[in-house]
Amino acid sequence: MIVVDASVLIAHLDADDAHHARAEVLLEAAGATPLSACPLTLAEVLIGPARAGKLELAMAALAQLGIDGVGLDADAPVRLAGLRTSTRLKMPDCCVLLAAEQVGGQLATFDASLATAARALGIGVAEG
Numbered sequence: 193m194i195v196v197d198a199s200v201l202i203a204h205l206d207a208d209d210a211h212h213a214r215a216e217v218l219l220e221a222a223g224a225t226p227l228s229a230c231p232l233t234l235a236e237v238l239i240g241p242a243r244a245g246k247l248e249l250a251m252a253a254l255a256q257l258g259i260d261g262v263g264l265d266a267d268a269p270v271r272l273a274g275l276r277t278s279t280r281l282k283m284p285d286c287c288v289l290l291a292a293e294q295v296g297g298q299l300a301t302f303d304a305s306l307a308t309a310a311r312a313l314g315i316g317v318a319e320g
Contacts, residue, residue, distance in 0.1 A: 193226045193297035194318050195262065197288050198236040200300045201229065204257075205241065205250055211302050218300055218318060219257065227300075228260045230291040232284050262291040279309040289313065 196219075203215035219227070229237075234254070241250035265271075268290060275286040285306045292299045298316040301307050307317045 193228055193295045194222055194300050195288060195292040195295060195297050196227050196229050196233070196259065197299065197301035197303060197306060198229075198233045198284070199302040201233070201237040201254070201259075202240065203302065205237065205253055214302065222300075222318065226260060227257055228262045228291065228295060228297070230262050230264065230287045232287045233291075234259070234261065236284060262295060264290060265294060279312075281305060281309055285309070289315065 199211065200215050200218060203209040203211035204219060206212060209215070237254070238247060238250055241247050264287070271290055271293075272283065272286050275281070275289055276283060279286065279289070281289070285303065288299065288301070288306065289310060292310065292315045293313065298318045299307070299310045300318040301310070310317050
């Protein structure tokens with residue numbers, strides 16, 4: 193399973209994004225590997241389309257990718273606090289790390305700090 197960060201999904205949805213082509217390559221390379229995202233990531237991705245009146249289009253595009261939501265376990269508050277403290281990343285990034293840990297999957301991101309933290313935690317990073 194690949195847990196996808198907002199940076200990849202936003203780039204995928206926006207043809208004018210500087211990382212759009214890279215996102216397309218990364219998502220195509222995933223092939224049949226299931227894709228997932230935590231709810232906070234999905235909310236981040238949908239903010240721009242919601243503001244632009246294109247929420248339904250964005251939701252359809254995410255559905256076409258087959259993105260499954262990853263619910264966080266009951267111990268998430270404690271684990272998130274630990275990740276926030278140890279990595280110094282923002283909470284949305286910690287949620288992505290926790291989701292990848294929970295599913296034992298790789299992480300797809302264009303955020304260098306998040307990728308570095310993932311590798312330090314033994315989480316593989318999908319490259320595109």
